[in-house]
Each structure stands twice: as C-alpha cells, then as structure tokens.
Amino acid sequence: MKRLQRALGWLAVAGLAAGLVMAFGVAPREATQGNVQRIMYLHVPAILVAYLAFGVVLVASVSYLWGRAAGADRLAHASAEVGVVFTSINIATGAIWGKPTWGAWWTWDARLTSVSIMFVIYLAYLLLRAMIEDRERAARFAAVLGIIAALDIPLVHFSVYWWRTLHQPPTLLRPGSTPMDAMLVAALTINLIAFTLLSAYFVAKRVRLLKREQEVLA
Amino acid sequence: MPDNWSFVFAAYGLAALVLGGYWRRLARRERELATRERGSGGARRAPARRGESGSADPATMTRPS
Numbered sequence: 569m570k571r572l573q574r575a576l577g578w579l580a581v582a583g584l585a586a587g588l589v590m591a592f593g594v595a596p597r598e599a600t601q602g603n604v605q606r607i608m609y610l611h612v613p614a615i616l617v618a619y620l621a622f623g624v625v626l627v628a629s630v631s632y633l634w635g636r637a638a639g640a641d642r643l644a645h646a647s648a649e650v651g652v653v654f655t656s657i658n659i660a661t662g663a664i665w666g667k668p669t670w671g672a673w674w675t676w677d678a679r680l681t682s683v684s685i686m687f688v689i690y691l692a693y694l695l696l697r698a699m700i701e702d703r704e705r706a707a708r709f710a711a712v713l714g715i716i717a718a719l720d721i722p723l724v725h726f727s728v729y730w731w732r733t734l735h736q737p738p739t740l741l742r743p744g745s746t747p748m749d750a751m752l753v754a755a756l757t758i759n760l761i762a763f764t765l766l767s768a769y770f771v772a773k774r775v776r777l778l779k780r781e782q783e784v785l786a
Numbered sequence: 787m788p789d790n791w792s793f794v795f796a797a798y799g800l801a802a803l804v805l806g807g808y809w810r811r812l813a814r815r816e817r818e819l820a821t822r823e824r825g826s827g828g829a830r831r832a833p834a835r836r837g838e839s840g841s842a843d844p845a846t847m848t849r850p851s
Contacts, residue, residue, distance in 0.1 A: 597789075602788060603789040603790065604789065604791075604793050604794055607794055607797045610797055610801050611797075614801070656804060657801045660800050660804070661800065661801060664793050664800070665793070668788075668793050770809075773812050773816075777812060777815055780823075784819060784826070
C-alpha cells in the first residue's frame with residue numbers, strides 16, 4: 569500500500585512537471601489576455617479537483633451512515649481536507665487573475681461568493697470534526713454535514729448560468745464543444761490529470777495517517 | 787493587454803507554497819506518529835506485516851496511562 573502511495577506521489581510530481589512545461593512552454597500566449605491567462609492552468613484544475621474531493625466526501629459520508637465503516641469516515645475526512653486545500657488555491661489564484669483582468673481582487677459575484685461559501689462550509693466540516701471528542705459521534709455529525717454541504721457544489725458550478733455574473737461560463741465542463749484552442753485544452757487537461765494524481769496521493773497519505781492516529785490514540 | 791508576469795508568478799508561487807506546506811504538514815505528522823509509536827514500544831500498533839518495521843511483541847505491551 570505504501571509502495572503504491574509512493575508511486576502515486578512520483579507520478580504526481582512527473583505530472584506537475586509536464587503540466588508546467590505545457591503551461592509555459594507549449595501552450596500559446598492567449599490573444600486577448602496575454603500571458604496572465606496562464607493562471608488558468610492552475611485555477612481551473614484546482615476547482616475541478618476540489619469538486620471531485622467533495623464528491624468523494626458525499627459518497628463516503630453516505631457509505632458511513634449506511635454501514636458505519638471507519639474506513640469510509642477516514643476517506644471523507646481526508647477528502648474534505650484535500651478539497652479545502654485545492655479550493656483555497658482556486659480562490660487565491662482567482663483573486664490574482666482577477667486584478668489585472670477585471671481590475672479587482674474580489675467582487676461579490678455569484679460564482680466567487682458561492683465558491684467562498686463552499687470553502688467556509690467545508691472548513692466548518694473540519695472544525696466540527698475537531699471539536700467533538702467522541703469519534704463515533706464526530707463521524708456521524710460530519711457525515712450529515714458532508715451530505716448537506718455537497719448541495720453547494722452544483723450551486724457553484726451553475727451559478728454562472730443562473731445569475732448574471734462577471735465570471736465567465738465554464739470552458740471545459742459545458743454542453744457542446746469547447747471554444748478553446750486545442751493546445752490550450754491539452755495544457756489544461758495535463759494539469760488536470762497532474763492535480764488529480766496529487767490529490768489522490770494526498771488523500772491516500774492522509775487516510776493512512778488517520779488510521780495510524782486512531783491506532784495510536786486508541 | 788500587458789502580460790502581467792508578476793501576477794502569473796505570484797499565482798504559481800502561492801500554489802506551490804500551499805501544496806508544499808500541506809505536504810510538509812503531512813510529513814511532520816507522520817514523523818510525530820512514528821515517534822509516538824516508538825515511544826509506546828509498538829504496543830498500540832496493529833501487528834506488523836511482512837516487510838514493515840516495528841512489532842507488537844506482547845512482552846513489551848503496556849496499558850495506556
């Protein structure tokens with residue numbers, strides 16, 4: 569298991585290196601925004617990986633409430649933590665991208681606001697787990713919150729369709745073909761794969777640590 | 787539009803800082819757990835599998851204080 573986790577880590581490092589080469593060496597300069605558009609190769613994969621991590625929290629939470637398996641609870645806990653890390657990257661890089669393109673670090677736009685609410689909900693999820701000493705009770709409460717919190721994911725994604733926003737609509741996860749240049753899509757895809765591998769590595773490592781923590785503290 | 791390279795490097799630098807910071811946090815936690823496990827003589831650790839260090843020798847087991 570540890571060997572598999574290590575292999576996953578090295579694959580993620582290789583993926584990130586390939587992603588950097590694609591983002592800075594292969595993908596062309598975007599015609600309208602210039603080189604600042606290269607932030608997209610971080611910003612978009614970060615939120616897609618966060619969606620994935622929070623989706624895992626949902627499935628693992630349902631599974632925990634169904635069968636009370638400690639492994640499902642550990643998976644939900646680890647995924648929530650990793651999802652929060654990637655959401656923080658998404659919000660921070662979005663603010664940095666927003667300043668030169670929109671002229672503002674932050675605006676109360678539907679997408680920005682809903683993603684920030686999602687971030688705070690999952691922070692509250694982690695806080696809830698830390699606050700309750702009884703492990704079984706913490707797991708049960710967290711599982712319920714993990715299911716309710718997932719309702720915000722479609723709200724974040726579709727906010728750009730449901731409200732009039734400054735944020736552009738999705739370029740990858742949209743109906744029909746993407747309007748982006750093939751090379752830009754390739755760079756984005758490689759970075760998305762790299763981020764997915766990295767998040768899988770983090771989740772696997774965190775799950776193992778949680779198991780060991782529970783064994784040590786038992 | 788100007789290229790704004792400083793914003794690009796700031797974004798990538800910040801992301802590297804966050805990801806590196808999280809990785810270091812996990813590594814530190816792993817070291818702390820290894821120290822604790824060694825400190826308790828492997829008493830509360832699950833039986834070691836083949837190829838793993840550390841044992842759960844009943845002779846060295848102690849009750850949690």
